[in-house]
Amino acid sequence: MHRYRSHTCGALRATQIDETVRLSGWCHRIRDHGGLLFIDLRDHYGLTQCVADPDSPAFKAAEKLRSEWVVRIDGRVRRRPEGTDNPDLPTGEVEVFITEIEVLGEAGELPLPVFGDQEYPEDTRLKYRFLDLRREKLHQNIMTRGAIVDAMRRRMKEQGFFEFQTPILTASSPEGARDFLVPSRIHPGKFYALPQAPQQYKQLLMMSGFDRYFQIAPCFRDEDPRADRLPGEFYQLDVEMSFVTQEDVFAAMEPVITGVFEDFAKGKRVTRNWPRIPFADAIRKYGTDKPDLRNPLEMQDVSGHFRGSGFKVFARMLEDSKNQVWAIPGPGGGSRAFCDRMNSWAQGEGQPGLGYIMWRDGGEGAGPLANNIGAERTEAIRAQLGLKAGDAAFFVAGDPAKFWKFAGLARTKVGEELNLIDKDQFALAWIVDFPMYEYNEEDKKVDFSHNPFSMPQGGLEALKTQDPLTIKAFQYDIACNGYEIASGGIRNHKPEAMVKAFEIAGYGEETVIERFGGMYRAFQYGAPPHGGMAAGVDRIVMLLCGTTNLREISLFPMNQRAEDLLMGAPSDVTPKQLRELHIRLNLPEK
Numbered sequence: 001m002h003r004y005r006s007h008t009c010g011a012l013r014a015t016q017i018d019e020t021v022r023l024s025g026w027c028h029r030i031r032d033h034g035g036l037l038f039i040d041l042r043d044h045y046g047l048t049q050c051v052a053d054p055d056s057p058a059f060k061a062a063e064k065l066r067s068e069w070v071v072r073i074d075g076r077v078r079r080r081p082e083g084t085d086n087p088d089l090p091t092g093e094v095e096v097f098i099t100e101i102e103v104l105g106e107a108g109e110l111p112l113p114v115f116g117d118q119e120y121p122e123d124t125r126l127k128y129r130f131l132d133l134r135r136e137k138l139h140q141n142i143m144t145r146g147a148i149v150d151a152m153r154r155r156m157k158e159q160g161f162f163e164f165q166t167p168i169l170t171a172s173s174p175e176g177a178r179d180f181l182v183p184s185r186i187h188p189g190k191f192y193a194l195p196q197a198p199q200q201y202k203q204l205l206m207m208s209g210f211d212r213y214f215q216i217a218p219c220f221r222d223e224d225p226r227a228d229r230l231p232g233e234f235y236q237l238d239v240e241m242s243f244v245t246q247e248d249v250f251a252a253m254e255p256v257i258t259g260v261f262e263d264f265a266k267g268k269r270v271t272r273n274w275p276r277i278p279f280a281d282a283i284r285k286y287g288t289d290k291p292d293l294r295n296p297l298e299m300q301d302v303s304g305h306f307r308g309s310g311f312k313v314f315a316r317m318l319e320d321s322k323n324q325v326w327a328i329p330g331p332g333g334g335s336r337a338f339c340d341r342m343n344s345w346a347q348g349e350g351q352p353g354l355g356y357i358m359w360r361d362g363g364e365g366a367g368p369l370a371n372n373i374g375a376e377r378t379e380a381i382r383a384q385l386g387l388k389a390g391d392a393a394f395f396v397a398g399d400p401a402k403f404w405k406f407a408g409l410a411r412t413k414v415g416e417e418l419n420l421i422d423k424d425q426f427a428l429a430w431i432v433d434f435p436m437y438e439y440n441e442e443d444k445k446v447d448f449s450h451n452p453f454s455m456p457q458g459g460l461e462a463l464k465t466q467d468p469l470t471i472k473a474f475q476y477d478i479a480c481n482g483y484e485i486a487s488g489g490i491r492n493h494k495p496e497a498m499v500k501a502f503e504i505a506g507y508g509e510e511t512v513i514e515r516f517g518g519m520y521r522a523f524q525y526g527a528p529p530h531g532g533m534a535a536g537v538d539r540i541v542m543l544l545c546g547t548t549n550l551r552e553i554s555l556f557p558m559n560q561r562a563e564d565l566l567m568g569a570p571s572d573v574t575p576k577q578l579r580e581l582h583i584r585l586n587l588p589e590k
Contacts, residue, residue, distance in 0.1 A: 047091065177196060217236055218234075219235070265426060330389060
């Protein structure tokens with residue numbers, strides 16, 4: 001018999017009754033039933049109930065066992081006594097009567113329990129992550145993550161893509177977030193950077209004649225922590241294709257992402273034919289470029305009903321042509337208590353309040369706004385929004401460029417409070433026609449709004465003749481249930497167009513050559529039209545595992561202060577290491 005096991009703890013069934021077996025694992029739970037000891041033995045594969053009674057030669061050894069001790073158990077498989085089967089357990093028909101126990105590894109007092117899924121302080125969980133990962137739900141999430149990545153790979157290969165590995169040590173780039181820098185010992189004073197994404201390398205692969213690339217790529221960004229992104233590093237399904245239009249990318253990737261979601265949806269519906277929503281429409285209807293389409297509410301412009309009305313606050317605002325009034329429908333929300341609650345919520349968000357109209361049983365509008373604008377305008381608003389008695393509408397006014405994010409939060413809040421969100425689905429959509437540029441108020445300059453390597457709609461001609469803030473790009477995102485899960489674009493592969501695009505954002509040709517020299521040179525020697533995207537592996541796994549915390553689907557994450565509490569990173573280094581790197585520290589004063 002094998003030194004440690006003849007079977008795993010998830011393998012035994014009724015067909016093994018009367019066999020002598022050997023199991024090894026952790027003591028998940030130990031129960032003393034009046035002299036009868038039950039040990040639930042757990043390994044990666046499952047759990048088996050083991051039993052020792054005072055007549056067992058192993059009883060004295062069993063009495064010494066404690067939670068999370070690692071043991072080898074020899075014994076005979078028998079059927080559980082009538083009425084004690086556990087149908088929720090694959091091994092639930094049988095138990096092992098223990099004949100011998102060997103302790104393979106004792107465990108000290110546990111800083112957090114492994115049995116059960118009770119909440120525990122995050123710092124404790126991260127410091128003792130090896131214990132946390134033994135817990136059933138988290139352990140299963142990690143296994144699901146691996147299965148999802150396998151499904152991605154399989155589906156990508158079925159679509160004719162080949163997996164490549166791109167460098168981890170690369171050059172610093174001005175795109176996006178701060179780089180993580182790595183000092184060079186061989187080249188004093190110079191630094192490598194960890195890649196924020198394999199963007200340039202995957203485009204260079206297309207210049208090199210490869211046709212369909214993908215990679216499960218690690219990406220590194222020195223960003224302040226965010227709720228929807230782990231600090232430090234994350235993984236993405238990175239994709240690039242040659243000789244393609246935007247439509248070709250959609251046709252290749254939509255079945256991959258849909259299929260992965262269907263594989264792990266656990267009965268939830270998955271969107272089959274994804275809607276394509278222009279960025280401007282997404283902002284206008286949903287107040288976000290990553291709309292949660294499980295929420296049926298769509299905002300509408302109702303400015304015309306307030307222009308010149310008796311509600312002077314809105315009427316005066318609308319004298320400025322850039323201002324508008326948007327309405328958020330609230331079907332079933334036509335009670336004073338709910339409307340007041342929404343008003344208080346808005347004030348908690350730093351707003352002066354949230355105007356509303358309620359419609360009573362007779363169909364007449366109620367509330368301060370309704371009283372000020374009169375019955376005719378109130379009825380016109382109700383008809384435009386398709387509302388009825390017992391419903392409400394909420395209003396946001398001003399410059400849409402300044403209030404759309406708040407309006408989107410209000411739409412989400414109304415949908416949640418009124419239980420309108422269909423949680424039994426994964427609602428996927430393409431968001432298209434992103435603006436190429438945006439105005440940076442802080443620096444008072446035009447900036448790229450998304451990916452600087454995207455092709456502008458209209459090409460070089462648009463860059464030369466259009467107001468930059470009106471240019472749309474061949475750029476697209478995938479939204480699912482309120483999260484951006486992928487982003488991509490058709491690339492700007494023409495050198496003169498690339499230089500012009502960066503020039504508009506304030507980067508001269510010398511900067512383009514310095515920062516993107518490899519790609520710029522490659523474009524001079526026959527560049528195919530190409531495009532692609534990158535899907536966030538962590539966010540997709542998070543959605544499919546039914547959690548809202550990325551730490552619940554990652555093996556060894558950092559905390560919100562970007563610290564690895566298990567390994568003690570970031571850490572001090574020795575003076576010798578700094579001398580080898582020609583680095584002197586200039587620390588801030590405490």
